[in-house]
Amino acid sequence: MPFEGLAEKLSNSFKKLRSKGKLSESDVKEAMREVRLALLEADVNYKVAKELTGRITERAVGEEVMESLTPAQMVIKIVNEELTALMGGTGERLKSPAHPPAIILLCGLQGAGKTTHAAKLAYMLKSQGHRPLLAACDVYRPAAIKQLQVMGEKAGAPVFERGTQDPVETAKEAVKHAKDYGHDYLLIDTAGRLQIDEELMDELRRMKEAVNPTDILLTVDAMIGQESVNVAKTFDELLDITGVILTKLDGDTRGGAALSIKAVTGKPIKFAGSGEKLDGLEAFHPDRMASRILG
Numbered sequence: 001m002p003f004e005g006l007a008e009k010l011s012n013s014f015k016k017l018r019s020k021g022k023l024s025e026s027d028v029k030e031a032m033r034e035v036r037l038a039l040l041e042a043d044v045n046y047k048v049a050k051e052l053t054g055r056i057t058e059r060a061v062g063e064e065v066m067e068s069l070t071p072a073q074m075v076i077k078i079v080n081e082e083l084t085a086l087m088g089g090t091g092e093r094l095k096s097p098a099h100p101p102a103i104i105l106l107c108g109l110q111g112a113g114k115t116t117h118a119a120k121l122a123y124m125l126k127s128q129g130h131r132p133l134l135a136a137c138d139v140y141r142p143a144a145i146k147q148l149q150v151m152g153e154k155a156g157a158p159v160f161e162r163g164t165q166d167p168v169e170t171a172k173e174a175v176k177h178a179k180d181y182g183h184d185y186l187l188i189d190t191a192g193r194l195q196i197d198e199e200l201m202d203e204l205r206r207m208k209e210a211v212n213p214t215d216i217l218l219t220v221d222a223m224i225g226q227e228s229v230n231v232a233k234t235f236d237e238l239l240d241i242t243g244v245i246l247t248k249l250d251g252d253t254r255g256g257a258a259l260s261i262k263a264v265t266g267k268p269i270k271f272a273g274s275g276e277k278l279d280g281l282e283a284f285h286p287d288r289m290a291s292r293i294l295g
């Protein structure tokens with residue numbers, strides 16, 4: 001279960017608060033110290049955890065909260081609101097272009113779940129009545145094109161591929177194909193690497209310039225915690241991404257990535273992925289995630 005450790009620790013801290021009835025400022029401060037430690041153990045970025053608990057304390061020691069009949073309840077409500085705001089508030093969706101197709105460039109490190117989530121996204125869009133086209137632009141991993149074809153077929157979305165030709169050319173041709181055949185979404189699967197390197201970034205930059213994407217979505221693996229936040233920061237600096245697909249939320253993730261990415265990069269998590277099946281993708285809702293963390 002993801003976030004289990006964090007949820008349990010927060011719940012213990014709040015139980016203590018509830019048992020107190022009326023709260024003093026030091027009760028709140030002690031609880032926030034515990035919350036901060038729990039966040040750090042869940043691999044939340046240090047600065048993010050510190051600023052978050054600072055904001056919560058500031059609001060919670062206000063007169064209105066301390067004088068209320070249920071101060072502990074009020075503190076928990078503030079924690080919920082601040083966690084929601086931290087992850088992006090109301091949540092963000094795909095952008096709409098002035099003219100279709102919407103072009104979505106998917107990027108990320110090898111193994112993060114890019115190809116899987118390109119197909120999941122196609123499946124989701126199809127079920128919403130759209131006509132997505134997938135483009136296979138990961139030409140270095142021999143099995144990647146085949147993998148996308150197999151998953152695309154299951155998702156009911158065609159796959160545009162030109163073998164191992166320059167992927168930037170393939171992307172350009174895919175845009176034309178999408179226009180010619182009335183696809184309103186084009187999802188471009190790109191090459192990954194084990195680490196960020198200049199060659200990969202150069203290719204992604206050229207691709208961005210060539211197709212002018214509506215959205216650049218970075219797939220990041222929730223299981224790698226803080227490291228995923230570093231990856232997101234670097235990709236964003238080099239590519240100016242528009243959002244993140246957080247993958248592998250079915251795994252035993254501690255929560256750090258979900259909680260830190262927006263605060264550190266300024267870019268929202270737009271989708272949350274779990275499992276290897278096509279229906280394992282949903283729009284990311286910060287409020288639901290906060291409630292899940294607060295149990």
Ligand code: GDP
Nearest residue numbers: 110111112113114115116247248273274275276
């Ligand atoms: P890519 O290299 O980024 O294109 O990654 P893939 O899409 O090939 O995924 C790498 C591996 O992770 C594959 O075995 C996928 O089946 C698996 N995978 C992808 N997304 C998820 C997920 O959300 N949860 C789980 N448990 N496995 C996933």
